Amino acid sequence: MSLFAKLYDPLMLPLEQSILKKWRRELLQKVRGDVLEIGVGTGRNLPFYDTSVRWWGIEPHSEMRRLAEQRLKSVSYQAELVQGGAEYLPFPDAHFDHVVSTLVLCSVKDPKQALKEIERVLRPDGRFLALEHVRIDDLRWVGRLQDSFTPLWSRLADGCHLNRPTEAWVAERFRLEWVKSYVAGGVVMFAARKIM
Numbered sequence: 001m002s003l004f005a006k007l008y009d010p011l012m013l014p015l016e017q018s019i020l021k022k023w024r025r026e027l028l029q030k031v032r033g034d035v036l037e038i039g040v041g042t043g044r045n046l047p048f049y050d051t052s053v054r055w056w057g058i059e060p061h062s063e064m065r066r067l068a069e070q071r072l073k074s075v076s077y078q079a080e081l082v083q084g085g086a087e088y089l090p091f092p093d094a095h096f097d098h099v100v101s102t103l104v105l106c107s108v109k110d111p112k113q114a115l116k117e118i119e120r121v122l123r124p125d126g127r128f129l130a131l132e133h134v135r136i137d138d139l140r141w142v143g144r145l146q147d148s149f150t151p152l153w154s155r156l157a158d159g160c161h162l163n164r165p166t167e168a169w170v171a172e173r174f175r176l177e178w179v180k181s182y183v184a185g186g187v188v189m190f191a192a193r194k195i196m
């Protein structure tokens, strides 16, 4: 198993227990219908979905997928996990009521292409729900620090970028319905809809 997949859950545990669990619950509490989760990782969101959902997940990393498959054994909703990246989603147009992304757009190689695909697979009244860490623009020295650390961090953390302006990229393609900011704006949670 790769070091990243092996260490992901143990290293994230303190964050998971202290805050991520609460954010995941908050983001996912109203998710219903046909749901696509991109970059499922080890399946940390799985316990927070309503049992009525029909869930599809996509994850490129085979070892992360294997760990998520273990977690999938304990869910009672309909679920299917497939191999792949968010840049090319193997699903028809206008197929999902919700697309979910948590801590993924920081790592996707081509985030703008992923957003285009998310928009394509969402139904006209569908929602894109996300929890992502982003560049902190309001505190300029913090933003610059994020810029400086990103090349090293990206090598250590499987392509993760500390300094992406994800919310701004989302706003280019979607209508942001609501946005919540945490950690001085370094973490955003939002719901976005297609622009019709």
Ligand SMILES: C[S@@+](CC[C@H](N)C(=O)[O-])C[C@H]1O[C@@H](n2cnc3c(N)ncnc32)[C@H](O)[C@@H]1O
Pocket (backbone or CB within 6 Å): 038, 039, 040, 041, 042, 043, 044, 045, 058, 059, 060, 061, 064, 084, 085, 086, 087, 101, 102, 103, 104, 107, 108, 109, 110
């Ligand atoms: C920091 S982990 C987050 C995992 C999970 N979403 C969570 O909230 O714990 C980032 C995940 O994004 C996945 N990933 C990387 N590139 C991706 C891509 N192009 N499309 C979809 N997922 C990707 C990684 O394999 C990894 O599982």
